Amino acid sequence: MLLIQQFVQPKVCGYPRLKGPSFCFLITHTSGQKLLFDLSVRQDFENLAPTVVDAIRNPLHDWHLSTSRDVSEVLSDNEVRLPDVRAIIWSHFHFDHVGNPALFPAGTKLIVGPGSRAAIGNGYPNEPDAPVLASDWEGRELVELDFGDNGDILQIGQFKALDWFGDGSFFILHTPGHAVGHLCGLARVEEDSYVLMAGDCAHHPGEFRPSSLAPLYSPSSTNYQSSQTSGYGQTAPFFQPAKNYTHDYNECLATLEGIAQFDAEDNVFLLLAHDNHALSLFEEKDDLGMRWLFPEKSIDRWRKEGLKQAVHWKFLADFGRLVD
Numbered sequence: 001m002l003l004i005q006q007f008v009q010p011k012v013c014g015y016p017r018l019k020g021p022s023f024c025f026l027i028t029h030t031s032g033q034k035l036l037f038d039l040s041v042r043q044d045f046e047n048l049a050p051t052v053v054d055a056i057r058n059p060l061h062d063w064h065l066s067t068s069r070d071v072s073e074v075l076s077d078n079e080v081r082l083p084d085v086r087a088i089i090w091s092h093f094h095f096d097h098v099g100n101p102a103l104f105p106a107g108t109k110l111i112v113g114p115g116s117r118a119a120i121g122n123g124y125p126n127e128p129d130a131p132v133l134a135s136d137w138e139g140r141e142l143v144e145l146d147f148g149d150n151g152d153i154l155q156i157g158q159f160k161a162l163d164w165f166g167d168g169s170f171f172i173l174h175t176p177g178h179a180v181g182h183l184c185g186l187a188r189v190e191e192d193s194y195v196l197m198a199g200d201c202a203h204h205p206g207e208f209r210p211s212s213l214a215p216l217y218s219p220s221s222t223n224y225q226s227s228q229t230s231g232y233g234q235t236a237p238f239f240q241p242a243k244n245y246t247h248d249y250n251e252c253l254a255t256l257e258g259i260a261q262f263d264a265e266d267n268v269f270l271l272l273a274h275d276n277h278a279l280s281l282f283e284e285k286d287d288l289g290m291r292w293l294f295p296e297k298s299i300d301r302w303r304k305e306g307l308k309q310a311v312h313w314k315f316l317a318d319f320g321r322l323v324d
């Protein structure tokens, strides 16, 4: 758990702490190739780079972490062969996304966004202040994506994008701002239905909801008419990102505008890495005791199952005490 004002502004009374998961996504192509988008927090987080361990233990931060198993173990226990994982994509190199890539075979590539290699340097212990461990990519291919002008780069919404498999099934979007080289994943899970893995583009959905494209009230309601004059909290987001933990604030705001456009599309299900309300939905058991979590159920069917509608405004509950 984290103090919310470290991540978003303004401070909301009655909602002092940010609590959430750190989602990791297993993507399986029709060919059988697998990718991981993010790796969550490694189980032995005391073995992260010392600069990160110091930050975790800093009483002023007041962070509380818990993680029970590494992603590699969860996969192996559920009959996913680790050599089938062709690549791990880090949305960015912050500790709550990088996991422990050393637990994967050498053939699993590590993919990072533009500028990341310079930012992570040679890793700890080669560089005492490095934010990641050299062992994360020692003996494996570390690939820094390039979204510069060449024939392979697409434009999807406001973002430059790469078509990973070349068949429109999985795109990597360049979404800088929160961190150097931040990436999002956009997977086509059914014919006209996508999941946007949004990493840390925001730490709370209130940083891009509501928006003029997806207002809190429908344009036909009287509340919508009045919201046109007030804007804030009805056709404009409740929060702004805090400047702490933001690499480039203006890029961060531009990225938020871009992901708000995706969020307003009926065929895109946007998931922030730390969306606690999405987690509570995914943890609900159906009649057979199954949850929307690996290995029980895939979220591919999110559109037919109404998952987006179920979670989209759930975050308003965080403001319950203000509304009471």
Ligand SMILES: [Zn+2]
Pocket: 092, 094, 178, 179, 200
């Ligand atoms: Zn981050």
